[in-house]
Amino acid sequence: MDLDAYVNEHNAEWRRLDELSRRRRLNAGEADELVALYQRAATHLSLIRSRSPDPILVARLSRLVLAGRNAMTGTPSFSMATVGRFFTHTFPLTVYRAWPWWCGVATAFSLFTFTLIGYVAANPEVAGYFMSDGAISALVNNEFEGYYSQFLPQNQLLRVWTNNALLTGEVLASGVIFFPVVYLLFNNALNVGLIGGVMIAYGRGDLFFGLIVPHGLLELTAVFIGAGVGLRIGWSWVAPGPLRTRGRALAETASEGMLVALGLVGVLLVSGLLEAFVTPSPLPNILKDFIGFIVWGAFLLYVFILGRNAEAEGASAAIEGEIAQESLPAA
Template identity: 45%
Template structure:
């Protein structure tokens, strides 16, 4: 495509569309029809430009013009409580279900790595000695030591907020770093696996594995599942960079990226529940079985939410992307 010829051929249409958008007062019937017609033409021209002769400056100008024209044609739309309800009952569970082939294997592999590392630490004194001095290890694993006192080190509400913020950052990093071929996501997962395995192995070596599991399982099941979902989505986004499938790479990244941003909001809500459990249930005086039962119930509820509600939404055609009216206009263009 000759860019200068393209601009010369369509500049008059762009200027006319801009003039109609800026027109004060009501348009006549003929002007409204012209606005719609020009909006459709310029949207097609934008697609042609992006696919054949990408020019950042011109593409940015036309993108802004098309967005303003779409707003003039369909009107602006404000987010409502109905949008939030639709997100949490349809789009978010659908997005989680669509990415299950990424985060379920991630969860299984993570669990296997933690179990192997934990067994290694518990079985090998030299490995434990490389972590900390014997006196420090005894202080961490004794009754009332660091592993137990951690969950009651702050008031429950403040502790829950702190935990939620930290976990939301981990999930957000996994989602954001996915575009970098997913490699940083693997590093985040490895760090979390090593930290969890260290606690598992050290408490097991002190014959206090039951105490450790009683502390980690109530909140850890749901918390780690949210991290796995975020990591799986990040890895999927990274793979989209490598293999976008039949879509253009920019289109594929835009679609998956919008879904990932939406999932960040949904996972923040899931992690808020996990943080509340960690702040109020984990350090509570409830029997161990009752605390674990609460954690298992929260985990089962989330899995049913994904694999029942999400599966139905996907079967109905939902992808987890934003509403069609909020997506950029894309027109089919011959290669």
């Protein structure tokens, strides 16, 4: 393909498309011309990408195609319908598609954590390698319980919400290179396992589970989803599949990952509300745990029922308004 000759042949059309795209008002003839030029420019872009992908020309034509599309459809505006669709289709669909990954993460984390809890509970002297006797005594007698009531509820909410969002963001973003996810989850499992084992060894197991279950089930699930989606993003460039390039697979999976991250902000807000207002409340531990189980179960039902329904409907997880590569006209 002679790129210079191709540019000379179609440059006038591209300039005309650019001119029409910038106009605020078009008559009927100009509108028809805009549609035709947009379709032709999209075809030109597809040809150049496949046969002679000059980055400068690709960028120019991509801008022209996007401008032409916006001129025909109008600039996207905020819509409550779009927000509603995100929570009823897009978010549960993206989480549902990644369920083998985050369920695998949850299983590995839980097995390691409960094994460690059992080992430390049966061998309390192990905790001495990580904590002093004074630190163990303070943890058992007041620090663990006092952690959840040391701040006003609204301050505790913002504190745990931001901390958990940071951890979830870290495991999601670092999944592309795998190992940081394992390191971050291992540290958290070690911390939970060690504290749980110490509390049980000193006869405070009821307090440990009574305080950690109400918010911990949903909170940890959000972290597991972030880690699973992050690992899925990383795997997409290792094994992109037979019909996608590595770059395209990574871009598409990462785009879905960003949608998951957005939805998890709301999930972590709910777990933060539980930790700030339910966990330190004077309610009986069994009732607080029941509330935690109900909220956690409701979230799982939400993901699997709405996510599966969206999958069955053939819903797309692409950002609304984005033009997928395969939707461009072919030569």
